[in-house]
Amino acid sequence: xxxxxxxxxxxxxxxxxxxxxxxxxxxxxxxxxxxxxxxxxxxxxxxxxxxxxxxxxxxxxxxxxxxxxxxxxxxxxxxxxxxxxxxxxxxxxxxxxxxxxxxxxxxxxxxxxxxxxxxxxxxxxxxxxxxxxxxxxxxxxxxxxxxxxxxxxxxxxxxxxxxxxxxxxxxxxxxxxxxxxxxxxxxxxxxxxxxxxxxxxxxxxxxxxxxxxxxxxxxxxxxxxxxxxxxxxxxxxxxxxxxxxxxxxxxxxxx
Amino acid sequence: xxxxxxxxxxxxxxxxxxxxxxxxxxxxxxxxxxxxxxxxxxxxxxxxxxxxxxxxxxxxxxxxxxxxxxxxxxxxxxxxxxxxxxxxxxxxxxxxxxxxxxxxxxxxxxxxxxxxxxxxxxxxxxxxxxxxxxxxxxxxxxxxxxxxxxxxxxxxxxxxxxxxxxxxxxxxxxxxxxxxxxxxxxxxxxxxxxxxxxxxxxxxxxxxxxxxxxxxxxxxxxxxxxxxxxxxxxxxxxxxxxxxxxxxxxxxxxxxxxxxxxxxxxxxxxxxxxxxxxxxxxxxxxxxxxxxxxxxxxxxxxxxxxxxxxxxxxxxxxxxxxxxxxxxxxxxxxxxxxxxxxxxxxxxxxxxxxxxxxxxxxxxxxxxxxxxxxxxxxxxxxxxxxxxxxxxxxxxxxxxxxxxxxxxxxxxxxxxxxxxxxxxxxxxxxxxxxxxxxxxxxxxxxxxxxxxxxxxxxxxxxxxxxxxxx
Numbered sequence: 001x002x003x004x005x006x007x008x009x010x011x012x013x014x015x016x017x018x019x020x021x022x023x024x025x026x027x028x029x030x031x032x033x034x035x036x037x038x039x040x041x042x043x044x045x046x047x048x049x050x051x052x053x054x055x056x057x058x059x060x061x062x063x064x065x066x067x068x069x070x071x072x073x074x075x076x077x078x079x080x081x082x083x084x085x086x087x088x089x090x091x092x093x094x095x096x097x098x099x100x101x102x103x104x105x106x107x108x109x110x111x112x113x114x115x116x117x118x119x120x121x122x123x124x125x126x127x128x129x130x131x132x133x134x135x136x137x138x139x140x141x142x143x144x145x146x147x148x149x150x151x152x153x154x155x156x157x158x159x160x161x162x163x164x165x166x167x168x169x170x171x172x173x174x175x176x177x178x179x180x181x182x183x184x185x186x187x188x189x190x191x192x193x194x195x196x197x198x199x200x201x202x203x204x205x206x207x208x209x210x211x212x213x214x215x216x217x218x219x220x221x222x223x224x225x226x227x228x229x230x231x232x233x234x235x236x237x238x239x240x241x242x243x244x245x246x247x248x249x250x251x252x253x254x255x
Numbered sequence: 256x257x258x259x260x261x262x263x264x265x266x267x268x269x270x271x272x273x274x275x276x277x278x279x280x281x282x283x284x285x286x287x288x289x290x291x292x293x294x295x296x297x298x299x300x301x302x303x304x305x306x307x308x309x310x311x312x313x314x315x316x317x318x319x320x321x322x323x324x325x326x327x328x329x330x331x332x333x334x335x336x337x338x339x340x341x342x343x344x345x346x347x348x349x350x351x352x353x354x355x356x357x358x359x360x361x362x363x364x365x366x367x368x369x370x371x372x373x374x375x376x377x378x379x380x381x382x383x384x385x386x387x388x389x390x391x392x393x394x395x396x397x398x399x400x401x402x403x404x405x406x407x408x409x410x411x412x413x414x415x416x417x418x419x420x421x422x423x424x425x426x427x428x429x430x431x432x433x434x435x436x437x438x439x440x441x442x443x444x445x446x447x448x449x450x451x452x453x454x455x456x457x458x459x460x461x462x463x464x465x466x467x468x469x470x471x472x473x474x475x476x477x478x479x480x481x482x483x484x485x486x487x488x489x490x491x492x493x494x495x496x497x498x499x500x501x502x503x504x505x506x507x508x509x510x511x512x513x514x515x516x517x518x519x520x521x522x523x524x525x526x527x528x529x530x531x532x533x534x535x536x537x538x539x540x541x542x543x544x545x546x547x548x549x550x551x552x553x554x555x556x557x558x559x560x561x562x563x564x565x566x567x568x569x570x571x572x573x574x575x576x577x578x579x580x581x582x583x584x585x586x587x588x589x590x591x592x593x594x595x596x597x598x599x600x601x602x603x604x605x606x607x608x609x610x611x612x613x614x615x616x617x618x619x620x621x622x623x624x625x626x627x628x629x630x631x632x633x634x635x636x637x638x639x640x641x642x643x644x645x646x647x648x649x650x651x652x653x654x655x656x657x658x659x660x661x662x663x664x665x666x667x668x669x670x671x672x673x674x675x676x677x678x679x680x681x682x683x684x685x686x687x688x689x690x691x692x693x694x695x696x697x698x699x700x701x702x703x704x705x706x707x708x709x710x711x712x713x714x715x716x717x718x719x720x721x722x723x724x725x
Contacts, residue, residue: 077625077633079633117634141630147619148599148627181622184621187322194376197380199381199590200386202334202386203328222330223332224332226326227325227328228325229326230321237572240569243405249403
């Protein structure tokens with residue numbers, strides 16, 4: 001129906017077109033009306049299928065607070081929940097895609113899981129093809145993955161020409177990273193006061209070297225020591241008092 | 256509080272008290288704890304191989320997740336001098352420091368730097384072998400700065416990749432002739448006589464995925480033939496195997512080397528900190544041999560064991576709980592995270608390298624690393640139960656090697672232990688002293704060369720801040 005509501009079932013006494021004379025006229029009428037209901041349902045489903053993709057919960061890159069929300073959600077990394085939301089909004093499309101991907105392979109657990117990932121991929125592509133500025137969480141994540149894995153530019157551009165859900169542009173990633181770094185959530189658990197752990201390691205990089213130089217001096221080594229730190233959660237050592245432990249030190253044995 | 260057999264600890268600030276004599280005795284290869292662990296893992300790992308699960312990752316649920324903050328690099332300093340490491344410690348403790356070219360005060364993008372670091376009372380400092388060697392000596396040379404003042408510095412040796420590499424490298428050197436013969440039999444052109452850390456992954460793959468599994472499968476096969484010694488008594492099994500030098504190479508490699516490295520790797524992954532200390536004690540015997548010649552890692556392993564026992568109970572408990580760093584598929588060494596960062600910098604900042612570009616990349620690294628980890632969890636659900644993914648299938652090489660063992664050593668227990676002192680499973684000239692006898696000889700040294708004396712002579716000067724009981 002045009003207004004989207006299903007027509008209530010109502011038996012109508014009518015001669016069946018498929019039978020000759022005789023028989024229960026009322027029963028034959030019920031058969032006809034059922035067919036109509038099925039037809040209406042099909043029309044209804046077709047209408048739902050033909051409407052634009054429903055994509056609430058995506059992140060509009062024209063809105064500053066949406067960008068910040070995307071950054072925070074990337075730190076959380078709940079990709080599964082974000083895809084479930086998208087699927088829940090488009091159940092008919094998901095069903096159709098699942099049907100289209102059916103084949104004669106055994107329905108093993110890994111095959112079923114793989115099919116669901118392929119469906120996710122199609123949904124992601126559709127989201128961004130519908131509106132480039134509304135970005136799904138997974139698309140943002142895969143874009144950052146390109147950065148982590150140093151995806152070659154030509155490959156990146158080719159993939160994103162066909163699959164907008166696979167990767168945003170390098171420029172977007174570049175700009176977004178600055179914002180996202182600032183949105184890192186603080187640790188949610190209490191930390192041990194007065195205790196930290198650090199790790200350091202050195203790195204030397206050759207810079208400005210030229211294999212064409214035949215004389216003079218080119219290039220230099222850039223030496224550095226990289227390091228990270230982390231606080232330690234309080235639950236690892238309940239009632240731990242770093243200050244008291246250090247204060248208890250007796251006279252040191254060394255001169 | 257009882258820390259270890261024969262060692263009683265009482266509180267002294269951050270430190271427990273230990274007996275120097277008892278500490279020295281912990282490193283003998285016939286120490287009951289070491290022997291018991293070797294026997295237990297022999298039985299456990301052979302059972303796992305029978306079930307096709309030898310290399311499965313251990314069940315591990317991380318107790319915590321590190322909130323890693325990657326800081327601006329300290330430019331112009333490495334770990335090649337004590338001065339450099341002292342400067343690095345100053346930076347990590349939030350004290351004013353000057354580095355770079357031209358020299359400038361160190362600054363960081365972390366808004367909590369340096370406040371959070373200056374208020375720190377206890378600082379665990381982790382690094383690779385070189386860093387740890389320098390740290391151990393700095394603490395010994397300046398205990399008034401690093402032990403008696405806050406923050407108290409407690410070193411954490413990076414167990415994986417660096418620790419694991421050196422553990423494997425030690426055994427590789429000792430069993431090199433056997434390993435290279437096996438590599439030749441499966442036409443493996445990748446592995447080399449004396450690998451360094453830059454080719455660790457290829458060598459580790461051959462060592463664990465091919466060689467260790469092949470030896471285990473062959474021994475299981477032989478143990479099922481008539482008259483075979485039970486596998487549940489490895490000492491007796493090894494003693495019988497020594498009648499045939501070829502069979503002895505296979506058995507001793509598995510017992511002393513293959514399962515040792517695997518035990519180390521699995522203990523890192525599951526953060527079995529006390530087992531790691533036990534394995535560093537076991538390491539001493541092999542590493543101290545002339546063939547292995549792990550001159551830097553021998554004292555470091557002694558110091559690693561020292562720190563595992565020297566701290567007061569509450570501090571020790573924390574030390575052991577954070578021995579390794581929770582990662583994606585299990586724990587890794589503390590050195591892994593910064594190693595990954597260095598690799599990422601090299602991969603990303605390939606063109607127009609500048610300090611500004613590197614700083615910019617490092618600021619983003621925590622997020623990039625976080626997204627990569629979460630994405631792996633999303634696309635590989637239940638991955639931890641599987642073997643290491645994306646590795647070449649080693650089954651064909653394993654099967655080939657087992658067939659070669661059968662052809663050269665025999666297919667029955669009687670053939671395997673028939674008297675033979677001419678080696679057919681090694682390359683090059685026959686060794687005058689096979690690894691297991693060389694290690695035994697090291698352990699049998701007496702007087703000033705005795706292992707306990709060596710341990711005491713190394714640990715005492717490195718711990719002037721510590722009150723040893725006799």
